[in-house]
Amino acid sequence: MVQKPATRRANFVMFIAPALFLYALFFLLPFGQGLRISVTNWDGLTPKTPISMPKAEFEEKILNRIESEKDRDYVLSIYTYDEASGEYSRLSIRGLKRYRLERIIKKVGYSPDLYRDVGLDNYRSIFRGQVDERFYPRRYEQVNFNANSDLPQEVDGASYEKDFLTKLTPEQKDLASQFYVKRGKSYILAPGKDEFNIEDPVWMLPEVDSGAITSAAVDDFIAGVKKAGLGQNEAAFAESKGAFVAQGKFAAGSLPVIDKCAQELFSVGKFKALLSEKWRVTKTDLGVIGFTIFFALGNVLISNFLAFWIALALDQKGVKSRNVLRSIFFMPNVLSMVVVALIWSFLFFHLLPQITGIQTWMSDPAKAPWLLVFVSVWQSSGYYMVIYLAGLQNIPQDIIEAAMIDGASPRQRLRHITLPLLAPSFTVCIFMSIANALKCFDLVYAMIGPSGYAVGTVPFVMDIFFDAFARKQAGLANAKAALLFLTIAVVTGLQLKMMKKKEVQL
């Protein structure tokens, strides 16, 4: 080489600078800021410098503490004092201007309530479980009927029998059989037990119809009796009925109607209380953490197995349509996650209910996690299949032939030649599937979005997204993201280390 050292150094800088600068600015800097935010209680909105502040407070906390004259002038050039409101305020500022103002205001020791250093509190609250209850796996009791609502006209037969009727004493069963009658797969509310039907005769009474009794009084009566019924409180029941009748404007013929209505509403209350107390199911929710692990494991195992198996089949001698099939299996991979998600949503919401008769797919907590794994496998396994197929085709034919001459069975050839020689492909595919599954956002977001919490299908990355932008907890979100970063680094690091050791060199 004939270059002078100075030229060499200049070239080194010139060639590396563009990529390094952009990478540092848009990746490393935000990464550092992200870690910094993770030790604050920032909500993601509050600016570090106040937008407006009362005069006295502004002078005491900020202006009077600024030491340099230049800085004070700078602050005053941004904030203007408004006589009418008695406040200092500023317009929105960006870029270097903002950074300079933030530096000055930080130096005087001011920080807004929602942008304070909280040390490791975010991390601590994650480890101690002081986060949203839907974060960790949990068991919870699902209440199928809320005592404050009306009795539904129709209930799901399977759950009603299994989770409610079986828990009742014979006496309670008697009561239940007066209310719900089996019809086909569901139970139907007996017409006489419908609350509107029960109340109707009272509303039709001539005294109410003519306005002698106000509708407010009828509402009070009905509400009182219902409430008494829920608690089976005889005294309260007698009181609200008594108060209604005691208005003294009823004809003798109206009293039995009132009495009947009150009695029936009282028994409805009893049944409602029973229903809400007994018709409960204990359920398990995977939570964010549980689903993330489930999704990652499902993806790694199923997509790699499927991809390897398809590659093996396509690699067989005599498969004529190999290239066409390979192209087809790879095809879902070029589609965006959003398109894939919407294609499958369309199938789950429209086609499958129609041809199978099963109505709920993505909205069923028992199916949703599996369906998401299924769609993700459908989308990604073609990618891994291409890698396995390339690996298989790189295995030298003479080794296999030598094994065949030695009399190795196909199973032995697979076990002792193909698998070991394919180890590098396995390493790469498993590495990529772990990282992709843990980072998968678009697909789940487009398929289910925020309602994922209801069916237990919120991956870690989506929970972080909601923390940051919907729940206004940017500090917590970044602490979670930092933990995710550590997890991915450790898991993939261990996996690479373990699997690289097993790879054989030809």
Add this chain to the structure above:
Amino acid sequence: MKFRVKPVHFLEAFMIILAFLYLFPILFVFLSALKPDAEIMLHPLALPSKLYLDNFVKAWTVMKFPKTVLTTFLITLFGVAGILLTSSMAAWMLARTNTKYSWVLYSLFAFALVIPFQIIMVPLSVLASDMNLTNPQGLVLLYWGLGAPMAVFMYHGFVKSVPKELEESAAIDGAGTGYIFFKIVLPLLKPITVTIAILDALWIWNDYLLPLLIIKQGTLQLAQMAFNGQFLKEYGPLTASLVLSALPIMVFYLFEQKYIIKGIAAGAVKG
């Protein structure tokens, strides 16, 4: 010679059926897009009774299709071109210089491969708005920075397998570093360039979260999602919009599949 049924034929038949099942959702969406809503509801699996293009007309106008595609295309084109240029230069220089700086810088790039986007997402969107980058041009710049680690990593691996002798003899003949890189090295890097270009083009074209945070609307994926919320119950226009947004990349794939599949396989071995 007589044709004999061998086990491999059963296998092939089975794989063809499996491939059809793989394709089925895409075909189904395509078929539905050609039917009026009523027909989609009544006969979901039947072929369209006659050619019906209203769905496409509606989706085309609502998504502002030509403009959206052009924007997405330009973002992808300039994004990929920038990544390729800056990363190949940096990676070549890092691979060919044997100092502790080059090792440190290389490790710095490789470090980013395990960082999930979520940890930089909040500060990056603040930074972008501070720097006035919340527009398609700004998005392109962000992609240059975000795409650098992977590209540098892959180029670096490839450069090490390219013999040095050509460059050395050119240097002895008095060629400058710029000349050596652009006229001698870059053509040699073509295989890995194709791979990286394909991977990055698929990534940028299909990306959803970064455009959502930075420009909010205007790319194909964003238009697709917005459309979905608007027309949830109108299956016809919804499926037509899916076909429209999948079409450009599908056509690209059908014509370039040989390179794409080769590129993916090659990239995996290098990566």
